Amino acid sequence: MTSQTIQAAAVDPKAESAVQMIDVHKWYGEFHVLRDINLNVRRGERIVICGPSGSGKSTMIRCINRLEEHQKGRIIVDGIELTNDLKRIDEVRRDVGMVFQHFNLFPHLTILENCTLAPIWVKKMPKKEAEEVAMHYLKRVKIPEQANKYPGQLSGGQQQRVAIARSLCMSPKIMLFDEPTSALDPEMVKEVLDTMVGLAEEGMTMLCVTHEMGFARQVADRVIFMDYGQIVEMNTPDEFFKNPQHERTKLFLSQILH
């Protein structure tokens, strides 16, 4: 693997690392889904994770905001170690935004309400201020005019941009993307990727599970290839694509890059 050594992690809020995963293992029943994951994400770093389906990529990033529980090892997010303590989990989730493959917008709320919900209820922001923040981010993802519609009235690409805006309204320090473009029609992939590139350029810490290799080349600081629940290869995008080391990586790249 890489030359990176992970220090025995001291919990430190001013840590260089945004996310530290140390010897993380996870099982679904008997099935060993994450094996010996060691990953240290620096602040402002953009990481793209790829790999065949069932390789544990989604599970890994879902462990970072505790949508999945790990059974062994340590995960430290923004200086807070994830344990069973609900308060800490809530703290972490407040700082970690997540964008899902299927958007997971709330269909009974308007776009604006989707965006203001968490700031109002979790951050106790006054409604007016929350709406201003929401409109600011909706403008950034270029759909302020849809604010009063319901998610079902928007196209997939627009919905995913709303999902990104919704996460940004909580001013997260880290953003997780779980195959954000996989459920979109080809015509709409670009608008979502452009939004993500914009975000990356502003220095957001991002972990992104995606098969958009163009995106990886353009913005990633590191590309991780996973298979069978393990990190198989991790490198800068240039090296990763030009000069893959592991057999599995070569095989995978030969199949997705034509």
Place this chain on the structure above:
Amino acid sequence: MSTAVDMPRFVRAQQVEALPPPNLARGPVAWVRENLFSGPFNTLLTLVVFYLLYISVPPLAKFLVIDAVWSGSDRAACRADMGGSETGACWAFIWEKLNYFTYGSYTVSERWRVDIFFALLAVGVGWLLWLKAPRRDLGAVYFFWLFPVASYILLTGGNADFSGGFWLGFLIFGALLIAVFALMAAILKTSLRPALIVGGGIVGFIGITLALMDMDFGLQHVPTSLWGGVLVTLLVATVGIVFSLPFGILLALGRRSKLPIVRMASVIFIEFVRGVPLITVLIMANTMLPLFLPGDITVDRLLRPLIGTALFSSAYMAEVVRGGLQAMPKGQYEGAMSLGLNYPQMMILIILPQALRIVIPGIVNTFIGLFKDTSLVAIVGIFDVVKTIEASRIDPNWAAPTIGLTGYAFAALFYFIFCFGMSRYSLGVERRLAAGQKR
């Protein structure tokens, strides 16, 4: 220009404009042909239905309206041997007994209080059900606090006459409750002040309510044994409906809880209540409840079946709500959790609004079932609408052949109006909600 099949290459030169659909056939004749006689089977069905309508509607209309007796002061009007007519319904009987069907044996001079109760109920229901009504938050306060307290005072006469011991008990309870809140704040390591304010608020709120119930407004006391008719039916139905939904939601959440004790308790309650007929629950509430309580506490004989029906329907409601919760995609929970919402926020803001919307038909179905099941409280000696009709039917003053049929026709009409109203209202709500948020 059209696309020819054998063309090797084709590039469209101009856009095909949208055209109106072909004007095949419109108008009533076309509608009848398409909807009633579109095929041999459909034609047969149409003819059968027309025949059934032909043999059922005219006699019914004849009995209920055309041959009906509309006025009269005793059985003579509805007996052929005394110069009346007995081929049609005897509405004179209903008219004569309407007060009894409405109030039961409620003290005659005090019946204006029941009328006010009906008016207050109508205002509350209208306020909450009219979706565009102003200040529906105030409406909720009115319906769930002001209205019940006012109804209690109006209907019973208030002046509950709590003893000094009762108030002492309340003080101890209040102190304990505040202490529990303070303890919880200490355990959760949050600040003490809000906990004390909430605890004190709850105790004060209950205290004010009890004091109002205890106050003497100079109204004559009317014991619940005199209540009856529409008053009792609406009371039991309203209490059942108002309590069954929140209890049902709590039970449904309990049944899906990760805590084994909460889950077991919910499952046992739901399965036990669903496995037992309502009549059994009512008889148990009536005869067994006093056995479990200390000797000096008596539960009002109307309150017992009230609790029975509320618990009974909440078990059914729990399963309806659980159906809605099952239908929610996992992504909604994950979306809510990833934004940092805690469990109550996630449930109240995201999951329940959607889950309940899915099961509106099931909820209303349970309400309608509950409304009609209120007629079973007669089994424990409560005079609801059906029971008052039963009692009037055998009045010798109105002994006539059509009295029974007329009474039951009236009961059917009464129940139908309320149940059909609920059904239509729920359809309207469904349509309104569906218009807002197409998925």
